[in-house]
Amino acid sequence: xxxxxxxxxKPVIIKTIYTMPPNYMTCFYKHIKLRTNYIDNACNPFMWIxxxxxxxxxxxVTMKNEYPSLIxxxxxxxxxLGKTCRTDIDGVPIYRDVGHITDYTSYIxxxxxxxxxxxxxK
Numbered sequence: 001x002x003x004x005x006x007x008x009x010k011p012v013i014i015k016t017i018y019t020m021p022p023n024y025m026t027c028f029y030k031h032i033k034l035r036t037n038y039i040d041n042a043c044n045p046f047m048w049i050x051x052x053x054x055x056x057x058x059x060x061v062t063m064k065n066e067y068p069s070l071i072x073x074x075x076x077x078x079x080x081l082g083k084t085c086r087t088d089i090d091g092v093p094i095y096r097d098v099g100h101i102t103d104y105t106s107y108i109x110x111x112x113x114x115x116x117x118x119x120x121x122k
Contacts, residue, residue, distance in 0.1 A: 005067055010121075013060065015074040018085035020095045021046055028093050044087040048080050071120045075101075078112045 004011045027043035030036075051057045064070050079085050079094075088094055094105040101109070 005069060010069050010071055011067060012071045012073065012120075013063075015060070015072065015076065016099075017075045017101055018048060018079050018087075020098045021087065024087060024095065025093070028088070038091055040091065041084065041087055044085065047083040048076075048085045049083070050080075051076070073113070073120060075109055075113075078109045078116065 021044050024043050028038075031038040031042075060072055064072060076085065086094060089105060089108055092102075092104065094101050096102045
């Protein structure tokens with residue numbers, strides 16, 4: 001990180017999304033196959049307790065203290081509200097696969113992030 005800050009650039013870390021719950025895709029597409037109504041976020045049976053106690057998150061806090069110019073972007077700041085993390089947007093699944101969101105989701109989350117937090121690169 002010293003190389004980055006000494007060059008005058010701002011270091012940026014983008015944290016991970018809330019991961020896809022087990023059997024999410026099977027659950028999501030079940031209503032389509034059975035032609036039943038889908039209730040938003042119905043395929044996410046888990047409550048989110050945050051990640052502040054995880055060692056990785058603590059590492060980010062340490063890094064931010066050591067490098068104040070570090071920009072940390074956490075998609076969960078938009079994806080998760082309270083104890084619920086969105087797994088769809090208006091009935092459209094957000095996941096491309098277990099570790100990736102769709103382009104549509106990225107765009108929507110990006111817009112929402114800018115509205116809530118403004119542009120971190122200005």
